Amino acid sequence: MAQSVLLTGAAGRVGDAILGDLADEHEWRLVDRDPPTGEQPGEFVVADITDGDAVRAAMDGIDVVIHLAGDPRPEAPWDSVLTNNIDGTQTVFEAAVDAGVEKVAFASSNHAVGAYETDDRTPDMYRTHDDYLLDGTELPRPGNLYGVSKAAGETLGRYYHDERGLSVVCIRIGNLTEDHPPIDYERGQAMWLSYRDCAHLFDRCIRAEYGYEIVYGISDNDRKYYSIDRARDVLDYQPRDNSAEHD
Ligand SMILES: NC(=O)C1=CN([C@@H]2O[C@H](COP(=O)(O)OP(=O)(O)OC[C@H]3O[C@@H](n4cnc5c(N)ncnc54)[C@H](O)[C@@H]3O)[C@@H](O)[C@H]2O)C=CC1
Numbered sequence: 001m002a003q004s005v006l007l008t009g010a011a012g013r014v015g016d017a018i019l020g021d022l023a024d025e026h027e028w029r030l031v032d033r034d035p036p037t038g039e040q041p042g043e044f045v046v047a048d049i050t051d052g053d054a055v056r057a058a059m060d061g062i063d064v065v066i067h068l069a070g071d072p073r074p075e076a077p078w079d080s081v082l083t084n085n086i087d088g089t090q091t092v093f094e095a096a097v098d099a100g101v102e103k104v105a106f107a108s109s110n111h112a113v114g115a116y117e118t119d120d121r122t123p124d125m126y127r128t129h130d131d132y133l134l135d136g137t138e139l140p141r142p143g144n145l146y147g148v149s150k151a152a153g154e155t156l157g158r159y160y161h162d163e164r165g166l167s168v169v170c171i172r173i174g175n176l177t178e179d180h181p182p183i184d185y186e187r188g189q190a191m192w193l194s195y196r197d198c199a200h201l202f203d204r205c206i207r208a209e210y211g212y213e214i215v216y217g218i219s220d221n222d223r224k225y226y227s228i229d230r231a232r233d234v235l236d237y238q239p240r241d242n243s244a245e246h247d
């Protein structure tokens, strides 16, 4: 059955990947502070996610929220991540609970755990002979303030699940690129997420049943230091791409 889905950050790259494959699969309401370019698959609300009134209005009649909006730069300064990523995410979770939304999928990041990539582990952990693996049960270990903001978003999700009854899945997205994995970048190849696997993963977040989860969002790359077992088990994520199959 089609569900009513609110997609924040719809005008960005991850939003583009999701809507590229799923435009006809659900009833979409799109939110971004940047106005749309071209035709959209649903109502487009131009709003900032830190504007509580606008976010509450956008939640009306919504079953599921995919929350992407935020500053995606690993080098983003504290004032930006505090406003866009932490305050904005709290505003979205709070409005979702108030509106009786069932589930929220939160775009977390590999950078929430970037500091596990210590000097003694790298670059081996990016290569197939190495078996170092993070599975989503480890504590956050950010290597920058952007990663801190994503860990904060995951913790907000934990609170809104435990105390406010929301189903929440946090996707620690790897490196999304269109058509092929990053070139000459071993780390990016190990955490590549293809556009079609990205769309499929978020489709599973819309359709699956869960309580509170943290999963990694990468394709089925030969070398991976993030496990996708939890995404497979809980969401029935079945990726089709593998960075090793590209030159
Ligand atoms: N692209 C990637 O490989 C990865 C992305 N992510 C996360 O996924 C999400 C989406 O990332 P991308 O699509 O790559 O970034 P993007 O910059 O292409 O898209 C983000 C969108 O959010 C909007 N936005 C930002 N702050 C906003 C605010 N306060 N109110 C309303 N709209 C706002 C922007 O206008 C933009 O359209 C981000 O939260 C990012 O941290 C996480 C890991 C990897």
Ligand SMILES: O=C1O[C@H](COP(=O)(O)O)[C@@H](O)[C@H](O)[C@H]1O
Residues within 6 Å of the ligand: 071, 072, 073, 074, 108, 109, 110, 111, 173, 174, 175, 176, 187, 188
């Ligand atoms: O969270 C994010 O991660 C990806 C991959 O990180 P990078 O440091 O290897 O580039 C990044 O491209 C994206 O912009 C960011 O939001």
